Amino acid sequence: MYRGFSRKTAYTGDFVKTSVKITRPENWLKKKSKIHGILVRLKKEVYRTDGSSILFFNNNIILLKKRLTPRGKQIYGPVSKTIKRKKFIYSFAGLI
Numbered sequence: 001m002y003r004g005f006s007r008k009t010a011y012t013g014d015f016v017k018t019s020v021k022i023t024r025p026e027n028w029l030k031k032k033s034k035i036h037g038i039l040v041r042l043k044k045e046v047y048r049t050d051g052s053s054i055l056f057f058n059n060n061i062i063l064l065k066k067r068l069t070p071r072g073k074q075i076y077g078p079v080s081k082t083i084k085r086k087k088f089i090y091s092f093a094g095l096i
Helices: 087-092
Strands: 015-019 034-041 060-064
Touching: 015 060
Parallel strands: none
Antiparallel strands: 015 034, 034 060
8 A cells, every 4th residue: 555654544535566476377467566556445334424333244446557447347336436536537538
């Protein structure tokens, strides 16, 4: 996770650096490769200022080529509004 080395948790919209542990043989990702991504959905419950809360069943990230260009062409599943309010979301305009 970025923004300091002592952080142990991340939130929606944070940039993370991931390592590939398991992959399919025909996949373009190789084992032990390092990839940058942005968190889209979290398993942890997120509380909003209006009192409502959001809970997803798994953690998901979008893999990035550079700082704001995604590797994939589509996003499957819902995305919370907390990531839509970020200023970099305009580069994902075709995806979300």
